Amino acid sequence: MDSLTDKIRTLCTGLLKDGKVDMIVGFKKGTIPMSSCPCVARTPEQAKELIWDSNCTLNLANYLTNRKEKIGVVAKGCDSRNIVNHIIENKVTRENLYIIGVPCDGMVDKRKIRALFNDDITLFSEENNKLFVETASEKKELDKQDFLKNNCTTCIHRNPVIYDELAADPVEEQKIENRFADVIKIENMSSDDKWNYFNDLIKDCIRCYACRNACPLCYCPTCFVDESNPQWVGKGQDINDVRTFHLLRAYHCAGRCTDCGACEEACPMDIHVRAFTRKLVKDSCEIFDWEPGLDPNKRPALDTFNPDDPDGFIK
Amino acid sequence: MKVIKIDKQNWTGGIDKSRENYQIFGPVKDKEHFVFKKLNLKEYPDMENALSVLSPKSILFPQSEKILAASLDESQDDHHIMKRVATDYSPRAVIGIMPCDAKAVQLVKLNFDTDDYRDPYWCDAYEATTFVGLAVNKPSIYDFTLSMGSGPFAEEGLDVLLVDCKDHFLAKVLSEKGDAFLKASGFTSEADADKSAKLINEIKNQAEKAIDAEKVKTEKLKEKSLLELHGASFWEDLSFSCINCGTCTFVCPTCWCFDIQDETKGKKAVRFRNWDSCMSPLFTLHASSHNPRAEKVQRVRQRFMHKLKYFVDKYDQGTMCVGCGRCVVHCPVNIDIREICNTMNSYEAEQA
Ligand code: SF4
Ligand code: SF4
Ligand code: SF4
Ligand code: SF4
Numbered sequence: 001m002d003s004l005t006d007k008i009r010t011l012c013t014g015l016l017k018d019g020k021v022d023m024i025v026g027f028k029k030g031t032i033p034m035s036s037c038p039c040v041a042r043t044p045e046q047a048k049e050l051i052w053d054s055n056c057t058l059n060l061a062n063y064l065t066n067r068k069e070k071i072g073v074v075a076k077g078c079d080s081r082n083i084v085n086h087i088i089e090n091k092v093t094r095e096n097l098y099i100i101g102v103p104c105d106g107m108v109d110k111r112k113i114r115a116l117f118n119d120d121i122t123l124f125s126e127e128n129n130k131l132f133v134e135t136a137s138e139k140k141e142l143d144k145q146d147f148l149k150n151n152c153t154t155c156i157h158r159n160p161v162i163y164d165e166l167a168a169d170p171v172e173e174q175k176i177e178n179r180f181a182d183v184i185k186i187e188n189m190s191s192d193d194k195w196n197y198f199n200d201l202i203k204d205c206i207r208c209y210a211c212r213n214a215c216p217l218c219y220c221p222t223c224f225v226d227e228s229n230p231q232w233v234g235k236g237q238d239i240n241d242v243r244t245f246h247l248l249r250a251y252h253c254a255g256r257c258t259d260c261g262a263c264e265e266a267c268p269m270d271i272h273v274r275a276f277t278r279k280l281v282k283d284s285c286e287i288f289d290w291e292p293g294l295d296p297n298k299r300p301a302l303d304t305f306n307p308d309d310p311d312g313f314i315k
Numbered sequence: 316m317k318v319i320k321i322d323k324q325n326w327t328g329g330i331d332k333s334r335e336n337y338q339i340f341g342p343v344k345d346k347e348h349f350v351f352k353k354l355n356l357k358e359y360p361d362m363e364n365a366l367s368v369l370s371p372k373s374i375l376f377p378q379s380e381k382i383l384a385a386s387l388d389e390s391q392d393d394h395h396i397m398k399r400v401a402t403d404y405s406p407r408a409v410i411g412i413m414p415c416d417a418k419a420v421q422l423v424k425l426n427f428d429t430d431d432y433r434d435p436y437w438c439d440a441y442e443a444t445t446f447v448g449l450a451v452n453k454p455s456i457y458d459f460t461l462s463m464g465s466g467p468f469a470e471e472g473l474d475v476l477l478v479d480c481k482d483h484f485l486a487k488v489l490s491e492k493g494d495a496f497l498k499a500s501g502f503t504s505e506a507d508a509d510k511s512a513k514l515i516n517e518i519k520n521q522a523e524k525a526i527d528a529e530k531v532k533t534e535k536l537k538e539k540s541l542l543e544l545h546g547a548s549f550w551e552d553l554s555f556s557c558i559n560c561g562t563c564t565f566v567c568p569t570c571w572c573f574d575i576q577d578e579t580k581g582k583k584a585v586r587f588r589n590w591d592s593c594m595s596p597l598f599t600l601h602a603s604s605h606n607p608r609a610e611k612v613q614r615v616r617q618r619f620m621h622k623l624k625y626f627v628d629k630y631d632q633g634t635m636c637v638g639c640g641r642c643v644v645h646c647p648v649n650i651d652i653r654e655i656c657n658t659m660n661s662y663e664a665e666q667a
Contacts, residue, residue: 032643038555038648237378
């Protein structure tokens with residue numbers, strides 16, 4: 001990891017020095033253990049603060065939306081796929097980006113790790129797929145593999161799909177046997193069980209919208225939940241309104257969601273919001289043979305019309 | 316000062332007894348995190364000082380509160396007249412609240428209970444509530460209460476302060492309300508005042524030592540020029556990572572902003588009050604469609620200027636942050652108020 005940090009710093013310092021970009025979007029070290037902070041570096045000096053580790057979980061494509069500068073961006077596999085989405089959806093142009101791709105071997109789930117300890121974590125470090133975690137009273141050595149974020153365990157695009165330069169050699173892609181086992185489990189539930197499952201899932205939602213705001217796909221100038229004239233959705237804690245928010249948000253991500261997990265990472269209430277979007281990832285895969293964010297030259301599934309469409313209703 | 320000794324083996328029995336006269340609120344574990352809620356029979360507050368994700372402010376100021384209602388049925392004499400809805404303001408006790416969260420209630424009171432205006436919903440709930448705090452023997456690494464005018468054993472805003480002494484609690488009685496609650500719980504055995512004061516002090520010193528009070532500085536905030544801070548160039552980069560999710564304001568015990576919403580269904584109309592957040596663009600959107608805080612940087616600046624400068628200047632009661640550390644833990648992009656506070660406190664205007 002340290003070598004990745006060094007490499008990213010060297011590349012970014014160079015880009016800024018040579019005037020190839022106006023700014024770098026990357027991560028800097030967070031102020032608390034197991035955190036990182038998305039940041040902007042405009043000078044070679046600032047680029048020395050960039051880091052890379054297993055806590056660089058959020059999706060940096062989110063910080064590129066509608067920007068006009070020439071930007072160097074540090075991108076792991078999923079970030080790169082959302083950059084492709086952004087290019088397709090005209091939120092940023094390829095020419096304005098210099099993509100520093102980071103082959104990724106997964107991010108860690110800080111909640112799973114915190115749950116192992118009684119006290120606050122005071123130190124976190126990693127080396128060769130081992131994690132070293134300390135609290136005031138305990139010390140543990142963990143296998144990174146066992147503490148990956150949920151979405152990282154089923155990721156099949158760890159290597160950036162689009163880049164100008166790679167910060168390291170590509171990593172081996174995972175062979176996942178049953179990539180949608182979790183979705184199938186829900187699909188197999190009875191209607192009542194599904195209803196209860198999703199109601200229970202969102203019962204603690206405080207409608208802070210961190211899930212929406214952390215997602216690079218959610219860039220509408222006014223989100224439907226914020227629309228006040230006319231107002232589409234009630235703003236209180238009524239379960240119908242909360243459910244409406246979640247279902248509509250998910251559908252707006254259909255055929256676009258890369259399963260990067262930023263939504264879940266951001267949620268303060270630990271709500272597994274990907275339970276909604278995963279179904280749509282599976283459907284776009286199975287019905288349309290479509291994996292979002294792989295090719296900037298292909299139009300997305302919900303954006304194309306095919307005269308040979310097997311579904312009669314569309315003709 | 317009166318101090319009551321409560322043997323832990325009598326604790327749940329006392330809580331049960333108090334239920335005859337009080338609704339009991341407290342922190343409990345739900346799924347993976349702690350929440351403050353109204354406890355059902357056989358539910359007892361967790362007494363380990365776990366930092367709940369949301370603060371207990373919702374006990375007086377629910378996230379979504381029905382305040383007024385009207386009938387739209389024109390055959391009724393009082394149709395379209397908004398009336399206050401019936402709400403249960405019978406006595407309630409919040410047990411296990413952290414001292415900093417109790418201080419936060421006093422800060423929120425400055426907003427809801429003024430000489431000119433008394434917010435009936437908040438004030439009625441406040442008057443019905445007894446605050447039974449639990450001193451924090453082992454502060455979390457996020458706790459910076461000592462820098463923000465509170466502390467792990469602070470008493471402001473509490474009616475009782477419980478101190479965990481292994482096999483028993485010592486309960487410092489801080490008000491008549493507190494005295495009444497302890498009596499209603501059957502906790503009446505008085506401890507030796509001097510001895511217990513000494514013991515409490517020892518535990519307190521130990522707890523305070525665990526917090527680095529020098530880490531966050533506030534002493535110069537008041538003398539700084541408001542306009543210079545407002546115009547400082549650091550806001551731009553500092554706000555870069557913010558996704559304007561509002562999490563920091565929702566988890567905060569002192570954030571008091573709200574929105575009013577009317578909803579109708581059939582012949583019924585209801586007026587709600589919902590938490591709102593200065594981090595949301597909609598918060599300041601005018602009917603004219605002008606938005607005085609249209610940019611993210613303005614919204615981020617507002618949150619921190621309000622907590623650490625406007626409030627300081629307006630009320631002269633310290634900062635509008637009690638140092639609970641919730642926003643530090645839960646901000647998804649690690650915007651850390653401790654650092655921002657230090658940046659503001661040490662800010663020197665840039666030379667033009
Ligand atoms: S981030 Fe979590 S709590 Fe906030 S709106 Fe999304 S699901 Fe709800
Ligand atoms: S919905 Fe969640 S997982 Fe999908 S792209 Fe958005 S943030 Fe990533
Ligand atoms: S400071 Fe953090 S928690 Fe607050 S709105 Fe910004 S991103 Fe969300
Ligand atoms: S601003 Fe943050 S640390 Fe301060 S009281 Fe609010 S949530 Fe707690």
